[in-house]
Amino acid sequence: MSPVAVSSVAEWTRACSGAFVPLRVHTAAPAFRASLAQVRLGPSVTVTRVTSEALTVFRDVDLIRSQPRDDVLISLHRRGRGMIRQHGRSAVLGCGSAVMYDAASPYALSFPGTMSEVVLQLPRRTLTSTGHTFAGLTAVELPDSAQLRALTMLAASVEQPAGDEAEAIGEALVGLLRAVVRAHDNAPPPAEPRLLAEGIRLWIGEHASDPELTPERVAAHFHIAVRTLQKLFAAEGESPAAFIRGCRLRRSRTLLVGGASVNEAARRSGYLDLDSFTRAFKREFGHTPSSVRALGA
Template sequence: MLTETVFHSENVPGADRFDYWCELMSATHLPLELRSDHAAEYLACHRVIELGAVKVWPTFYQPLHFYRTPKLIRRSDPEQFHIALPLRGVNHVESAGQTASFVPYELHFFDSSQPYHLYSTNDNGLFSGVGIDIPKALLPKQADQLLGRPMPGREGIGALFTQFLTRLVADSGSLTPTDGPRLGTVLANLACALFAQALDAEHALPSETRQRNLALRIQSFIRQNLPDPQLTPSTIAAAHHISVRYLHRVFRHEDRTVVAWIRHQRLEHAARDLTDPTQHATPIHAIAARWGFACHADFTRAFRSAYGMPPRDYRSEGRTDCSQRLPRPRA
């Protein structure tokens, strides 16, 4: 029999079920923060099937929120994609400033290196689905272009992928440990074919549409990495497998250059923190560093240029309840 980890909530005292479930999810997959309105006596069943480098986990559970936060990413990042196949219920996803909902048999995936909020629910009972954890190294390098997009699981390669996956889950008890790595390789190859098909469909779009989609992905990447003082056109271009020259071409329809867009976003976040009552005790230099300004003098100079006043004065005005008339950064 393949190596499996099995959890049935009925085997754990009601008061301990949810905490046990949270620990299991973080231990068998990756660090996650879980929340549910049903935590008092949680109902769930969870199997983890080991297929070499690939993990498959059929599961059902009561409505649940999954949070993958920047702090948890810093704690541990296995550098993997998680492919989700809802069978009963809907996955609602927030990631990179975008929201999407995925109904049964709409394959979609998450990047362990990027924050997200997933809410799984089923109005008619327990949510059920199958998850697959696959190392990024086994999938196409351009796969991140498909984040947030549904891939049909009832037609084409998606149907083959889904049929293989559900049959594997149903027959896992008759398989031996030596079958695991081979089946993992087959599943990873099917995932590659699925992603390649979806990427070909993207490449068939008009050039302007592809470029606009790329611009949106780059902007999301920038927002997620604003705290990194090493965020530059070169690192952004490398992360998206394009040249710096092409990156600037993508941004030619924006109001600002790449560098100006990064600075604008950092200043807006810093300004928001400066007027946040919960952060009045946070030193200004700490807020500046939080949003990628390695040099406090550079931050003060850029802030004054954008807002017409130094950060200290801006914070003071915010404390006098004038936030509604505080200036926004200049273009």
């Protein structure tokens, strides 16, 4: 994309929507000025230099529904102040900070004054292949690391490479971003991890009967990475999946003892497949569900 300079919000809305994903723009600046220059690095990775006056850019539910996208964007902030809001959290943007956001969920970026940044954009699949939960990664400042510094330097230095060189640079940026995300996942759990783990266990106990409850959904609810969730449970010698399964089976046993049918106990404890329920129950308790119901114990 050739460099674009604009002097109105309408022009900036069109420019941003074309360069990134469909967006809405608002500004109170009386004389708005902004510009962007984008470099495409292969078929799906772009780096865009952005400067603007004060403004707010947002992507809402209506835009997501009408024009869905699966892109992940990373703001590498260079000048000015700003804030990104997504998934109920806010992250402050300052010189040198880096924050990720996800085009598949509503977000807003606000800048109170003149700003400049470099935005790396790539498909979600480049990161989801390693099992990351984006609700735990977005609107959170990425921790400083050698990988993040290398990513920022490379993205900021990109000019207009051609052919194989462009794709090679794009692949290098993707590799560095994956390393940054792994560093985020390997960071120590939040303060008081035992209290956090206990809160998560209580929440799982209340929601285990939902057949769609998975470790990924638990991590997303608590805004942490799946690997962080696994570490919290590993400290007690178990896994999140095993804990969910145990909650369901204990609930099913209580229902059976109380006179519920095997089908009802399975359904009300979160099992959609009766055979799977029966096998899991027997492994856990050493008896079939029907025998426990018959004995009432």
